[in-house]
Amino acid sequence: MKKTAKILSLVVFITIIVLVSLPVLANDEGPTTVDELFALIDNIITFMVYALIVVGVIVFIIAGFTFLTAGGDPEKVKKAQNMLLYGVIGIIIGLFAKGLVWVIANIVGIDIGEISW
Secondary structure (H helix, E strand, O other): OHHHHHHHHHHOOOOOOOOHHHHHHHHOOOOOOOHHHHHHHHHHHHHHHHHHHHHHHHHHHHHHHHHHHHOHHHHHHHHHHHHHHHHHHHHHHHHHHHHHHHHHHHOOOOOOOOOOH
């Protein structure tokens, strides 16, 4: 079951990246300047942050359901606590990734404006 979940998550991740990149791939030129490249990366990261937030909320709901159905079983309670922790860590990593693009762009000297959510 875990192997299937890992493979499925990898397929979903690659699909998201390809779908976000399709408009750029349709243009034969692609990003021609560093500014355009950082804008593309910023758009991809923004989409991924939204996806992580949605997945995080789903994980929170599943963890809450697991808590409610645990019936005092310490193993299920621990599983639900871990799910909550991983959901929070995933959302935080997504937000840091968004900020990291902005920080790197400012260090390099590219003005991509403020962080747009």
